Amino acid sequence: MYNIVNALDLNKKLPLWLAIGAFIFGITAFNNRKSHSKVSESDLFIVDTLAGDLIVPWGIIFLPDRTMLFTERSGNVRIYRNGKLVSAPALRVKEVNPSRKMGLLGIAVHPGYSKNNFVYISYNYKTDNRALLRVMRYQFRNDTLVQPRLIIENIDANANHTGSRLKFGPDQKLYITTGDADRPMLAQDLKSLSGKILRVNDDGSIPPDNPFARNDTARKEIWSYGHRNIQGIDFQPVTGFLFCSEHGPAGGDEINHITKGLNYGWPLIHHGETRQGMVAPIIQYTPSIGPSELVFYQANAFPGLKGNLLLASLRGESITRLMLSKNQIIGQEVLLKQSYGRLRALTVGPDGYIYFSTSQIDPPEGKIRPGYDLLLRLRPARKRVQAIKASSAVSGTQTGSTLPRTSGNLYQQLCAGCHGKNQDGTETAKSFRDDIWEYGSGKKDIIKNISEGIAEKGMPAWQGALSKKEIESIVAYITAQKN
Structure with missing residues (x-):
């Protein structure tokens, strides 16, 4: 079980969500397909179903005009605007390979979008029966993604371990996560782009301050290595620290604080093990929670979450709230536990609400449910009630207990x-x-x-x-x- 951490002062923070009770979530019946505003005054927040009958909405972004774009793993980039899903996709990626966990994955918006209209996507494709990963740049005009430009390609991928999140950093560089392509030692191979975090300029060129930019025996795009399958990355406000979520083997799921040029150990260390020259995670989860996207919350709709790191999980079917002090986790709390199934995408909208998606069309782990997959939104209710206090506790380096390795x-x-x-x-x-x-x-x-x-x-x-x-x-x- 996870610890519910920190008694929250009503005058300073939002009350502990989950302590109010699971009945809150019963208000979101999918069949209605609309926002659910008829709730008890004692409810703290509401979950709205924005769209259904989707195929694994994998990444969500917002444009400056509040238009939402999201990817479906089947190959469509979709538009959600003014409370409605636009019927025509902004883009259909014809060459996408949507086998198992592969397909159209990450999406990012350029920090200078208001001037250039740039949107980036990553997707899997096949060449000579090889599964590969590619990142492309487009311009969004008249509800269509046009003028494609290749950023990077020919990254070894696989049906399970292919990454791939995209995120622009405070330095205006594009960060790209890749999986180890189910070939673990590729993560340690500096001539391979698999099992890495990559860093490139917005046109795909190599920043001269990359750690291996002057190393002729390594790929110059590499920012960090020794990763198994990173599913989420985000930058901590104020400090600019980069954090990532990563799938482990038979448990050993990780949250890592990423430093330029360092080796995070896979497959030579895992489950919190240490070795000279390699970096252990700041926290690991055994049994597995299947961590997916993570995002720092900096908005005002939920003031009690400010500065917290929110983590979606697949196997855990939840959102985990992580409280940090600089680069250390000091507490955590589980939200929406087993309420909607496997959760994949997670982001914060310009309204401060939390947007997330389900990932049930995910063989063999995911079981398809009627009306799934879903695009969901979590927003505050009109009235907040007095906080329910919980005893404070500090999270350890491991959550849960490990099953005997028989x-x-x-x-x-x-x-x-x-x-x-x-x-x-x-x-x-x-x-x-x-x-x-x-x-x-x-x-x-x-x-x-x-x-x-x-x-x-x-x-x-x-x-x-x-x-x-x-x-x-x-x-x-x-x-x-x-x-």
């Missing part, structure tokens, strides 16, 4: 989602209980498959995340059940 538990955590709890297969992967083993049923073959993964099937590589002994124990578990 062969059965490891199988259920890592393999059951695709191969079934009883190894009888799913729509995603075949059964282990028959004699049809496409990639070999011998011990040596299974060890190789678990260690190196099967990229074309979207199977992750677990070498580095698991010890040789743990991999062998999973093989023994699989073959024992088969027999």
